[in-house]
Amino acid sequence: MTYEVESKLMKAEEAIKKYVDDGSHIAMAGFAITRNSMALAHEIIRQRKRNLKVSMSIGDMALDIMVGSGAVNEVNYGGGSLDRLGPLVCVNKAIVEKKIKANEHSNFSMLMRFLGGALGLTFVPVKSMLYSDMVNDLMRKGEATEIKCPFTNEVYVALKTLNPDVALIHAQAADTDGNIYIYGPKFDIKEIVYASRKVIVSVEEIIPKERALRDLIFIPSYRVDAVVLAPFGAYPTNLYGYYYHDEEHIRSYAGLQCREDAVQKYVEEYITSVNTFEEFLKKTISSDKLLKLITLARRLM
Amino acid sequence: MTYEVESKLMKAEEAIKKYVDDGSHIAMAGFAITRNSMALAHEIIRQRKRNLKVSMSIGDMALDIMVGSGAVNEVNYGGGSLDRLGPLVCVNKAIVEKKIKANEHSNFSMLMRFLGGALGLTFVPVKSMLYSDMVNDLMRKGEATEIKCPFTNEVYVALKTLNPDVALIHAQAADTDGNIYIYGPKFDIKEIVYASRKVIVSVEEIIPKERALRDLIFIPSYRVDAVVLAPFGAYPTNLYGYYYHDEEHIRSYAGLQCREDAVQKYVEEYITSVNTFEEFLKKTISSDKLLKLITLARRLM
Amino acid sequence: MKYSKEELMVVTGAREIKDYDKVLVGIGLPMACAILAKLTHAPHSVIFFENGVVDPKSTDYGVGLADLKAWSGASYYTGTLEVMGYMLHGGKFDVGFVGVLEVDMYGNVNSTIVEVNGKPRHFTGSGGGNDIVSLARKIIVITRHEKRKIKEKVFYVTSPGYIGGRDRREVGLRGGDIVVITDMAVLKFNKNKGKMDVVSIHPGIKIEEVINNTGFPLEIPSDVPTTPEPTEHELKVLREKVPATLYSKSL
């Protein structure tokens, strides 16, 4: 028997080759240390993509390591961190050293840029960011301007909307029809998926359609271009219901302070010296720790 | 044991008395012959509310009978019908005879007016309705105007957003914590619920929180002001998973052609001569037919 | 193989749908077109209702979009924001079907109000109709070919066509070409003439019949193409797998 999902099922390597080029505009939906598109980010780094533009509401470890590896030259984001495990060491450094063009936003402003893009609008009005230094910078860059409500004359920030070339999403599951299931908080996943031209979803597992609940479909099959089977694909960040984050690994990453040699060593050791994300996992995490992270996440559901 | 839902649980009579006044602006989320807020509409008619303004994306039987009974003097809607069982006899007649102020929209334009209201925006841009007679009328009334994208100079219709006083929603279930479950297509329910100041939800049943799946919550408890237990509360229209529509009853209603005496007779016979929606059901539908409608709906899930 | 005019219309409509197209439909002839396309040349096309029902697979679509029978077997249930917003307004629908009371020489569509015996009579209104005509990449109108339906000027513009005979994009609309399929012919907008024009006439229909039943002047050359007939395969699939209630006697 063949399943619909099979026509879209591919290795991370193939998906990134097919849908991400040098200069592509990428959207991601991780949030700090949860649900990072880590398997896909590793592959981008492994394929040495360059001059990427990344847009995301809250910056995460996947963004940080992509910036640290030199893959990115522009970021639209709404701030970000590794929660209290550390700051976005490479992003912060790249901003201060002007190695990337960083367009800073509030979380909701980023969401609205995606929502507007999903809706096919060329601009969206928001009350956020008024009188902030963020909006001053965005106005200088032509990404924002002031607009007045034609009915009340109230002042708004008008934002250009976003239609990234490709969205990278990490989800809990796909079903055999190719529908995607997202459990736990949803962040801005829906808006990103509909704003982007192509959508790559890495998943922990593929479940039979008969075992899936139709009312829980979060991304319908018709909106997905590639499904990548990537168990533990958000590691070392966490995934609701599936595994807890690896505090030790993330802390040690943050401890690199984005010193060039240290980050380069991290990239070599964990990403470019292996051929696949599976190899990275094998090399990095013991079965003992893996089971602990899984068990803890299940308990916290 | 007491449940959180109990603090919001009330009879339709109480909920309408508490939250609907003469002149109130009401939002509904029925669609033609499905998911009509019929139990709540009956109660509004029974309490002889007047000068209501009703906003809804697709007009339905609940709207039509409210208009037919004289409760409504203004309608924002995106068209509507009883599907092929008939037109909205009373709404159509009231528009032609100018008995109500009717502001006609497209379906999506109504959705955007609610979405904008939910988001706290005072205007929303849409590409729908450009160059239509609908928008000409809305512009004359000050509900719409033209606006240009500040980045592309592309022309849009700017619509005033909506914040109705109260939303009337009919849902499949509430849980004992007061969360609401909507199965099947969702229409514009979420946007209406967040755009409106108060929210009354009538439900088929109240299920124990333990039996409910958190990932399926559609309206969170904190957004609901009143929960009305109203089994068969969308009858004679249908409700996904619960009962099929009563074709005979709806056809006979549509056959009244909104002749004043006939509609008045319908209102008296089915609504004002009884005290509750339960009495209406008892009077109108045999257990035999009820079981048939239930059985068919379950088969169609 | 013999076929009815409704069968020809369904086949003609179905052929406007390409594989992988996203198609927004209502119940009736449009749904028959979409199902036939999916069962023949467009197996990966996806069918949507404006209320959030995606890809239903039923044997009886009942009385309309709100009939539970029409939802049966759906692959996904969502809402208006996703279908009419992210998909339609977001420019992701390849084909949208709309029902009409009238359509005029500029492709303007009226589904709201007409005059009957000199008195206005109000019908359904726009629903998603205006959104579809304003925003879908291709718009298909299926209607009976009568003077009172295909007019010089509609009584009310529910959905705008080629404003003043101009290109739709030029004036800021995002909807694509409008294809009118009747029981006599297929009409599309002719840029040079600045109005809707016959692109093919159905087999067995005379040029004069089309001219006489159209409410605005048409210039039809004698070598006008004939609408391609249904293939045996199309007719077989249509008759065996598409519920006849969707299209027979539906004009």
Added chain:
Amino acid sequence: MKYSKEELMVVTGAREIKDYDKVLVGIGLPMACAILAKLTHAPHSVIFFENGVVDPKSTDYGVGLADLKAWSGASYYTGTLEVMGYMLHGGKFDVGFVGVLEVDMYGNVNSTIVEVNGKPRHFTGSGGGNDIVSLARKIIVITRHEKRKIKEKVFYVTSPGYIGGRDRREVGLRGGDIVVITDMAVLKFNKNKGKMDVVSIHPGIKIEEVINNTGFPLEIPSDVPTTPEPTEHELKVLREKVPATLYSKSL
């Protein structure tokens, strides 16, 4: 009953929350305030995270909003559109807490970039911070009371306070009053003075200490109110039911 300065700060913050309030928080002291309020005088208040987690009930909130420990026992999971859009931008949050690197005499908040030894150092950025300050009905800033944190002018305006000392609504902002709770005092905007002003000083803190640790001139009268002390009940609930990791040593 003795209490730590962190305990006083949590209690003071909790008292800003009323019953039935919708409260937008981050992990740390703000979460401790929200939990304490809910367990004492505001049982019907609802706690939200900007990422879509509603009313978690955990015993260990871990290292931040993205820690699965912080989500445990949530009553509802939704997304950014519903929390930051429909709730916050829709004007439905009564109280929002924000973390800061610096706050200035106009209530402007910086959570983006500061100068360390004359060199710029970039931190978290806005996240939902700017949205909260721009849009919540009441904004609570909790910070250590130091000259380098409570300044005349922030290095970078992540979130605007009282622009040029004017009323926030007047200039088109929708956010309400900003309350700054430090380990020494409570500050609010003083309309007449056109800047942030001390409304109460914590028990045991001297006026001079506050003045000396504030980066802009303060005029504090000798009869300035003292911040009300925690009640025994508040301290009991705080110590027994609110995870200490949220607030102890968190300054």
